[in-house]
Amino acid sequence: MIKQEIVEKISKYFKLTNFEAEKIYDDIFAGIIKGVKEDNIADVTNLGEFIIKYNSGDENNKKAVEFLPTLSLEEEINQRAFEEGRQFEPQKFDIPETKEQPEIESIKSSMVDSGVIVSDEEKLSIEQEHHTVEDEIKRKREEILGKITKPKVEYKQEIRENIIVPPVIIPPVAEKLEEVTIEHIEAKKTIEEVTNIPEEIKSKTEEFSRTTEEVASIITETPKDIEEKTEQSFSDFFTEVSKEEQNVVSQINSGVPPVEPPVAPPVETVIPPSAVELHNQITGDQNKTNEYQTTITPMPFANGNGNGNGNGIGENYEHKLQDNSYYIWYKDSEPNTSDTQTMSYEYELLYQATKEAEYKSKLRIYVTTFIMFFSIVLILLIFSPVIYKYFFTPAEEQNSGEVQQETSSTEEPQSNYTNTNQASVNSLETQPPVTNTTQEQPKQEVTPPVTQQEQPKQEAPKQEQPKQEQPKQEQPKQEQPVQEQPKQEAPKQNTTQNVPGVTKSSMGWLDDYNKVIYVQLENGKFTIQESAWDSDAKANKRISAVGGLIPGLKGNVLRVDLGSKGTWYRARFGEFTTIEEAKQKAEELRNKEKSKLQALLLTFLLYT
Amino acid sequence: MTTIDLINKLAVEHNITTGRAEMIVSILVERLVEKLKKDGEVKITNFGTFSIRRKEPVSSSYMKLNEPIPMVKNHVTFFPDKIFLDHINSH
Numbered sequence: 001m002i003k004q005e006i007v008e009k010i011s012k013y014f015k016l017t018n019f020e021a022e023k024i025y026d027d028i029f030a031g032i033i034k035g036v037k038e039d040n041i042a043d044v045t046n047l048g049e050f051i052i053k054y055n056s057g058d059e060n061n062k063k064a065v066e067f068l069p070t071l072s073l074e075e076e077i078n079q080r081a082f083e084e085g086r087q088f089e090p091q092k093f094d095i096p097e098t099k100e101q102p103e104i105e106s107i108k109s110s111m112v113d114s115g116v117i118v119s120d121e122e123k124l125s126i127e128q129e130h131h132t133v134e135d136e137i138k139r140k141r142e143e144i145l146g147k148i149t150k151p152k153v154e155y156k157q158e159i160r161e162n163i164i165v166p167p168v169i170i171p172p173v174a175e176k177l178e179e180v181t182i183e184h185i186e187a188k189k190t191i192e193e194v195t196n197i198p199e200e201i202k203s204k205t206e207e208f209s210r211t212t213e214e215v216a217s218i219i220t221e222t223p224k225d226i227e228e229k230t231e232q233s234f235s236d237f238f239t240e241v242s243k244e245e246q247n248v249v250s251q252i253n254s255g256v257p258p259v260e261p262p263v264a265p266p267v268e269t270v271i272p273p274s275a276v277e278l279h280n281q282i283t284g285d286q287n288k289t290n291e292y293q294t295t296i297t298p299m300p301f302a303n304g305n306g307n308g309n310g311n312g313i314g315e316n317y318e319h320k321l322q323d324n325s326y327y328i329w330y331k332d333s334e335p336n337t338s339d340t341q342t343m344s345y346e347y348e349l350l351y352q353a354t355k356e357a358e359y360k361s362k363l364r365i366y367v368t369t370f371i372m373f374f375s376i377v378l379i380l381l382i383f384s385p386v387i388y389k390y391f392f393t394p395a396e397e398q399n400s401g402e403v404q405q406e407t408s409s410t411e412e413p414q415s416n417y418t419n420t421n422q423a424s425v426n427s428l429e430t431q432p433p434v435t436n437t438t439q440e441q442p443k444q445e446v447t448p449p450v451t452q453q454e455q456p457k458q459e460a461p462k463q464e465q466p467k468q469e470q471p472k473q474e475q476p477k478q479e480q481p482v483q484e485q486p487k488q489e490a491p492k493q494n495t496t497q498n499v500p501g502v503t504k505s506s507m508g509w510l511d512d513y514n515k516v517i518y519v520q521l522e523n524g525k526f527t528i529q530e531s532a533w534d535s536d537a538k539a540n541k542r543i544s545a546v547g548g549l550i551p552g553l554k555g556n557v558l559r560v561d562l563g564s565k566g567t568w569y570r571a572r573f574g575e576f577t578t579i580e581e582a583k584q585k586a587e588e589l590r591n592k593e594k595s596k597l598q599a600l601l602l603t604f605l606l607y608t
Numbered sequence: 609m610t611t612i613d614l615i616n617k618l619a620v621e622h623n624i625t626t627g628r629a630e631m632i633v634s635i636l637v638e639r640l641v642e643k644l645k646k647d648g649e650v651k652i653t654n655f656g657t658f659s660i661r662r663k664e665p666v667s668s669s670y671m672k673l674n675e676p677i678p679m680v681k682n683h684v685t686f687f688p689d690k691i692f693l694d695h696i697n698s699h
Contacts, residue, residue, distance in 0.1 A: 002650055006639050010632055014624075024622055024632055029655045031617050035609025037696050045611040047637045048684070052696065063696045065656070067686030073641060077660055077682045 036065065046072055275348035282347060377605055388597050499579045509579055514586040518579050525575040526582045530589070532560075532568045539569035546573060549592045553585065644684070656688040 003025060010021040032050060035042040042050040048069040055064055069077075380387070502509045508519035508529070517529040530546065533539040536557060543555035558570040573589075576582040611633060618629040640658070643650045649659040661683045688696075 002639065002643050003653065006636055009635060009639065013635070014628060014632070020622070024618065025636070027618060027621060028614065028633060028636060029652060031614045032609075033655070033692055033695055035613065039609045042609045042614075043611065044614070044633075044637060046634070047640065048686075050686070061693055061697055063693070065686070065688040065692065065696065067658075067684070069684040073684060074682075076641060076645060077684055 046070060048073060272348070275351070278351055279347040373608070376608065380601065380605065384597075384601055387601075388594075499583060502579060502583065511583060511586060514583070514590050516586045518582045518586075519572070521575065523575075525577055526579055527575055528573045528582050528586050528589075530555075530571050530573055530586070532570045534566065534568065536569050539571045542571045543573075546571075546589060549596070550585070550589055553589075652689075654689055654691045656686055656692055658684060658686050661685050 003022075007018060007021045007025055010016060010024060011018050014021075016024075032042045032044065036050050036052060040052045044050070048067055051066045051068060053064045053066045055062055499509070501513050502511050502518065504510070505517070508517045508526075510517055518526045519529050520526050531539075531542055533542065536559070539557045543557065546555060547553060553573050555571055555573040558572055559567065560570060561567045574582070574585060576585065615626055615629040615633055618624070618632065619626045622629075640650055640652075644658050644660065649657065651657045663681050663683055
């Protein structure tokens with residue numbers, strides 16, 4: 001059979017003839033046999049291993065073949081067994097017996113003997129024979145839900161349904177005695193009209209009615225009520241008590257009988273099928289799987305009947321919620337046969353709880369990581385200027401410090417020179433001698449002649465006044481240097497007056513915003529003193545870095561010995577005719593540096 | 609001998625690609641397992657019989673509930689055919 005199926009399949013899929021497919025099929029098994037014979041083992045994927053086993057006793061069949069199935073095959077087979085196990089036959093249910101008072105028992109037995117009423121046990125046995133398990137489950141569920149949702153109203157109807165054609169006689173409850181008696185009379189009338197009951201039965205029913213009325217005066221509870229009460233849990237009792245209290249209070253307050261609140265319709269499926277499936281998967285039990293479904297009976301009240309284990313443990317596992325569903329609080333660690341129905345609930349709750357916990361933990365991790373990352377980003381953004389200041393331009397701080405020191409050291413001459421060039425020249429003279437590099441040396445050499453020229457210029461008029469009579473030929477000679485004076489001074493005065501944000505200092509013009517100094521050279525042009533470093537290499541490195549930022553901007557290093565403050569190397573850039581040009585260049589330099597820093601920060605953030 | 613050897617052998621003998629041979633072997637195994645799952649027994653002529661043998665349930669406990677749960681485990685057995693055994697025992 002299987003050969004035919006496989007052969008057909010192969011021939012269909014691979015467009016082969018049946019003969020070819022059959023040959024392939026035979027060759028596969030022949031190959032396995034050959035492989036086993038030659039190599040003593042044949043491993044077939046997803047099936048198992050065929051291994052040769054040596055029998056020492058039997059000489060004819062010295063070798064035997066053993067088959068070791070793969071794990072996947074074993075799992076599949078066990079899955080099948082598990083599924084098979086679910087198809088079970090219904091079993092008879094153990095109905096919990098309730099203790100009844102002897103008087104009620106006697107009445108009941110007499111009623112049964114007389115054929116008036118059919119006992120509940122008999123009915124149950126008949127139903128069990130005919131009903132399937134699913135019906136039984138439904139019935140049990142309805143019972144539970146009825147108990148939870150409709151505690152008292154429905155019992156009356158059940159009693160009516162349970163009674164069979166002949167006279168219905170139920171010992172009335174004290175609270176609803178009148179209603180029951182009216183119903184009883186009505187039923188009697190209808191029965192008399194409809195059916196022809198013999199007189200003996202009539203007399204018996206009358207007797208029973210009398211006896212029951214008498215008994216009812218003594219006994220206020222029906223056997224049904226007793227059964228229900230035994231099945232009730234603590235929570236139900238508490239709810240009853242609270243309801244009674246509410247009724248009394250409402251009667252006192254309004255005088256109107258209280259109306260019971262509308263009850264929500266019962267839920268059809270107490271246990272979701274997915275939860276049952278999950279439970280089956282977890283346990284892998286095929287015998288007990290349906291017990292979880294079938295034994296959805298209301299838990300008997302743990303009062304020492306053997307179901308409860310005393311000491312309050314195992315009690316109160318049913319807790320009614322507001323939405324008419326209920327959960328079971330299982331706190332008993334010992335195995336209890338009556339607790340089987342609680343297992344499925346518990347597994348469901350466990351599953352839900354574990355899932356919720358997992359979800360919460362994951363969410364917590366995500367949120368914390370996001371918050372941490374966001375906070376880091378915020379901190380970096382807030383402190384980016386500080387980081388820039390301390391990590392990327394450390395030398396500028398030194399430079400500014402140096403400038404401040406230098407300016408403080410030259411405060412005294414600063415007060416004196418004010419508007420004159422003489423003062424600036426003096427301040428330059430007060431500076432320690434510069435010994436290195438290109439431009440500073442000629443500055444010192446050149447400036448003295450300028451001062452020498454200026455001094456006679458100021459004194460010139462004084463000398464000229466007495467010498468008015470001197471020959472006129474000398475005058476143009478003296479006037480020539482006088483004409484040169486405004487040429488040299490003009491740019492200085494213009495630059496200092498017009499440029500905002502620049503203050504004059506002993507070294508030159510200080511730009512606080514860009515943190516640079518504009519120094520005037522001997523040729524009248526201005527250069528940017530961008531930073532000062534404690535070593536020549538650092539200064540050169542800085543020059544190359546700035547050259548990379550602004551191509552075409554040439555820089556040089558000026559060595560300055562400040563005595564006690566040490567030797568500093570000043571990085572200077574470019575030559576500009578006016579301070580405005582120098583300032584523009586300095587701004588451009590700083591802007592480019594800032595943009596570069598921002599790009600670095602962005603890349604860092606992206607990496608993080 | 610492994611499945612790859614078997615596939616190569618089939619491919620050479622029947623002049624088909626190794627992919628096709630692999631497909632054929634996998635189809636055979638799949639069908640065999642399905643049949644075994646369905647019927648509980650598969651008989652292959654001149655090779656042997658695969659059958660499922662049920663073991664006694666072993667009681668176990670799940671989590672902290674201390675509830676005994678019978679764990680059923682089935683086992684696949686193989687009874688080689690006489691021709692198979694004769695072929696192995698022949699010199």
